[in-house]
Amino acid sequence: MPVEVSEAQVHEIVERWQRSESFVIEMLQDVQHEARHLPRSALEQISREVGVPMTRLYHLATFFKAFSLEPRGEHMVQVCVGSACHVKGAPRLVHACERHLGIKSGETTADGKFSLEPVRCLGCCGLAAVLTIDDELHGHVTSANVERLLKRFQKQEKKAEVT
Amino acid sequence: MAVKRLHLMVCAGTGCVSNKSMEVKAALETEIEKHGLAAEVDVIPTGCNGFCGVGPILLVQPDGIFYQQLRPRDIPHLVEEHLLKGRPVQRHLYTPPGEKGTIPLMSDIPFFHAQVLIALRNRGMIDPEKIEDYIAREGYQAAAKALTTMSPQEVLDVVKASGLRGRGGGGFPTGIKWESTKRAPSENGTRWVICNADEGDPGAFMDRSIIEGDPHSVLEGMIIGAYAIGATRGFIYVRQEYPLALKRFMIALNQARESGLLGEDILGTGFSFDIEVHRGAGAFVCGESTALMASLEGNVGEPRAKYIHTVERGLWNMPSCLNNVETWANVPPIILHGAEWFTQLGTGDVSENPWGGSKGTKVFSLAGKINNTGLVEVPMGITLREIVFDIGGGIANGKRLKSVQTGGPSGGCLPEELLDLEVDFDTLTAAGSMMGSGGMLVMDEDDCMVDFARFYIDFLMAESCGKCTPCREGLRNMNMILQRICDGKGQEGDIELLEEISACMIDAALCALGTSAPNPVLSTIKYFREEYEEHIREGKCRAGVCKALITYKVDADKCSGCTLCARACPVNAITGETKKLHVIDPNVCDRCGACYDACTFDAIIRV
Amino acid sequence: MARLSVQSLNALRDQLQAERAGREGKCRATVIVHMGTCGISAGARQVMTALLGALEERGIADVAVSSSGCAGMCSREPMATVQRPGEAPVKYADLDEKKIVRVLDEHVIGGSIVKEYALAMGSERAG
Numbered sequence A: 001m002p003v004e005v006s007e008a009q010v011h012e013i014v015e016r017w018q019r020s021e022s023f024v025i026e027m028l029q030d031v032q033h034e035a036r037h038l039p040r041s042a043l044e045q046i047s048r049e050v051g052v053p054m055t056r057l058y059h060l061a062t063f064f065k066a067f068s069l070e071p072r073g074e075h076m077v078q079v080c081v082g083s084a085c086h087v088k089g090a091p092r093l094v095h096a097c098e099r100h101l102g103i104k105s106g107e108t109t110a111d112g113k114f115s116l117e118p119v120r121c122l123g124c125c126g127l128a129a130v131l132t133i134d135d136e137l138h139g140h141v142t143s144a145n146v147e148r149l150l151k152r153f154q155k156q157e158k159k160a161e162v163t
Numbered sequence B: 001m002a003v004k005r006l007h008l009m010v011c012a013g014t015g016c017v018s019n020k021s022m023e024v025k026a027a028l029e030t031e032i033e034k035h036g037l038a039a040e041v042d043v044i045p046t047g048c049n050g051f052c053g054v055g056p057i058l059l060v061q062p063d064g065i066f067y068q069q070l071r072p073r074d075i076p077h078l079v080e081e082h083l084l085k086g087r088p089v090q091r092h093l094y095t096p097p098g099e100k101g102t103i104p105l106m107s108d109i110p111f112f113h114a115q116v117l118i119a120l121r122n123r124g125m126i127d128p129e130k131i132e133d134y135i136a137r138e139g140y141q142a143a144a145k146a147l148t149t150m151s152p153q154e155v156l157d158v159v160k161a162s163g164l165r166g167r168g169g170g171g172f173p174t175g176i177k178w179e180s181t182k183r184a185p186s187e188n189g190t191r192w193v194i195c196n197a198d199e200g201d202p203g204a205f206m207d208r209s210i211i212e213g214d215p216h217s218v219l220e221g222m223i224i225g226a227y228a229i230g231a232t233r234g235f236i237y238v239r240q241e242y243p244l245a246l247k248r249f250m251i252a253l254n255q256a257r258e259s260g261l262l263g264e265d266i267l268g269t270g271f272s273f274d275i276e277v278h279r280g281a282g283a284f285v286c287g288e289s290t291a292l293m294a295s296l297e298g299n300v301g302e303p304r305a306k307y308i309h310t311v312e313r314g315l316w317n318m319p320s321c322l323n324n325v326e327t328w329a330n331v332p333p334i335i336l337h338g339a340e341w342f343t344q345l346g347t348g349d350v351s352e353n354p355w356g357g358s359k360g361t362k363v364f365s366l367a368g369k370i371n372n373t374g375l376v377e378v379p380m381g382i383t384l385r386e387i388v389f390d391i392g393g394g395i396a397n398g399k400r401l402k403s404v405q406t407g408g409p410s411g412g413c414l415p416e417e418l419l420d421l422e423v424d425f426d427t428l429t430a431a432g433s434m435m436g437s438g439g440m441l442v443m444d445e446d447d448c449m450v451d452f453a454r455f456y457i458d459f460l461m462a463e464s465c466g467k468c469t470p471c472r473e474g475l476r477n478m479n480m481i482l483q484r485i486c487d488g489k490g491q492e493g494d495i496e497l498l499e500e501i502s503a504c505m506i507d508a509a510l511c512a513l514g515t516s517a518p519n520p521v522l523s524t525i526k527y528f529r530e531e532y533e534e535h536i537r538e539g540k541c542r543a544g545v546c547k548a549l550i551t552y553k554v555d556a557d558k559c560s561g562c563t564l565c566a567r568a569c570p571v572n573a574i575t576g577e578t579k580k581l582h583v584i585d586p587n588v589c590d591r592c593g594a595c596y597d598a599c600t601f602d603a604i605i606r607v
Numbered sequence C: 001m002a003r004l005s006v007q008s009l010n011a012l013r014d015q016l017q018a019e020r021a022g023r024e025g026k027c028r029a030t031v032i033v034h035m036g037t038c039g040i041s042a043g044a045r046q047v048m049t050a051l052l053g054a055l056e057e058r059g060i061a062d063v064a065v066s067s068s069g070c071a072g073m074c075s076r077e078p079m080a081t082v083q084r085p086g087e088a089p090v091k092y093a094d095l096d097e098k099k100i101v102r103v104l105d106e107h108v109i110g111g112s113i114v115k116e117y118a119l120a121m122g123s124e125r126a127g
Ligand SMILES: Cc1cc2nc3c(=O)[nH]c(=O)nc-3n(C[C@H](O)[C@H](O)[C@H](O)COP(=O)(O)O)c2cc1C
Pocket: B165, B166, B167, B168, B169, B170, B171, B172, B174, B196, B197, B198, B199, B200, B201, B284, B285, B286, B287, B288, B289, B322, B323, B324, B325, B327, B328, B437, B511, B512, B513
């Protein structure tokens, strides 16, 4: 899985948002989506094409949690650490995910497959504790059943890769 | 004609979807096809019903029968019994916690019948992706009424008289905000209306539910607001963590444009207005008005000082009216039914003073250690006790209530003694908490109040934009102090120091993130001071949460020797043979709690 | 959808509400007249007209009437299905203008099934 974005793609993204300064956050989001990070070259191109200084783009890139300057893993495991999940054992859940993936939260596995990110609230407090693996949400997760969940996902992922 | 004999309303809210409600829906469609019922039975994916704890949910209309916790494999039997033979299936009906008898009708279930739906008026009754469903339930009637039979001033007067106050946290009177925006000078007459759909408060999910379940209600509110204020353009700022909400907004916007309800010459009345949607990029502070507007302009979301209010100079220096999702959703029913109808519900008197009471309803998200978790809309002035016990079904697992937290990170923790508090904007503030956006988190004896204050301060520290010193440094220092108290290294004077820092932040922070940040700390000190003192003086955490102060043990009476805990332990601190008592070696144990979650006999205890 | 005016918005609402009465739990019953080719040639349209006329005569607005395709038993057309909330649906066969009015009065309004005309209750055959 590439973590790059071509000049043509960046150009297309800039055009999609009408080169408008007020949509630079959207442009960065689209680049982040394509490349799983914000490559310097893409920032420079946006800066040139939209006419906003690099300092501003770096300010945005480091201010918002959606952005990263280093490539994120192919799959995101986001553990909700909002208040409702906190009282339903989210700290123990984060710990269990760290153990299973062999990384600390905020990090990416060496093979670039998984990133583990705590998020502040996924808005599914009725199902606490929750986590998402990519776009799929899982409710009532505990440190005791999360390993099976992750293992199942990793297995599917391996299978998908083979075929 | 397309009348159907039965309408199967399948909850397609995020909660139910994660519990496989779409597979349930597919199974229903397959079975219906198989029995040749497709012409008679309609399957409708609806927005969130709010009773997320018992999903996936299915409501069968017109019977009013409520099914819960359905699995795809339950469906063939259910279709045959209920749809063909007209016999509700007992085992999928709702049973209240601790009781035996089932309650077949949705309207009889206590969770639902104590609620009054205004903002959530269409909940579970419409397919949010169909504008026709919204129109069938009087959708866009309020906009039509306002645009054709009322002057902008008349619309404004109704909203003012209704006493509606902002549902986004501060409770600012909506009519006054509209009026200020309308009156503010603008050289070229430009004014904006903005919808705050950033919903950053952890523990709150009503805005998500409204957008996902009834997006047109927000658009209609904004159209009416724009007409009253004289705005020609609107903006919606949605947080990126809500992809489905974003999608629903986009669908609704396109439908409204195609139907002539947005854009040029709305409903042929000559009034023109359109809305554009922006995505947030993950920053709690962007929910604050000035930060949100900065972010809409493509800048980082840092608040500014408000010597000049955003109603005068907001987005691109133009008069801007920012309201919350739930606030906008309240507008159409108020216009349709009148201010008097709205003021019948709620507390106080707003006829003279717009701050004189809290009118209408409020949506709360009930979460934590409560039986019925989910979303509820209740009249202002209802007591905490009614919400927690009558609607929420009481505390889960036979535990004892310790505290109800309202208002998220800007709010506070209220003790059991205040359960009879009548909930409105002002009573909550007076008690040291806040309405906030309506998060309501119930905690039991297993929750540590110091740890919980630390949790919020840690959150706020991470989210503080860092622009002003009181907030940036105040939170950092509070976090340090709270952390050391939780680590058993607290010192005499720490409580007083926390209070002192709080006072400084309240006085001097730039925006409400900083000025309200001390609430979780001050309220827990006020109502649960003894827990702080125990941590500091005795090195004791009575709830068994603070890692440094507890040890995990096996309760010899309860242990069945099932080996689950030993297998779960990542550091091999647990020994014991099958069917024999297990023992935790405290020198090896790193207190991760994996055994506690793994044990199905409640045999792991924290002392 | 075409651009709406206030008039067309109201008209659309009325039509949609009529279609969705059952969803609101508001109608006391739904009657579906099966109007496949076979049904129509056997007189389903007349049955429908008679039903609608009788409803209007009695001033009843909370009975949803709809049509659907062939019920799969062409030899027994015209057919109709009556459903009252919380009860099993009942299929009637070999209907005509008089019979449907009796079904309306006795079953839809009165609540007791007209056994002579009933083909099946739910999936089980009656009698
Ligand atoms: C740090 C901070 C975060 C906020 N987050 C939100 C939010 O997520 N949603 C919201 O509607 N209001 C939020 N607010 C309140 C808004 O500043 C503003 O008062 C509100 O959107 C106005 O709408 P209302 O009058 O309809 O409540 C936040 C305020 C602060 C200080």
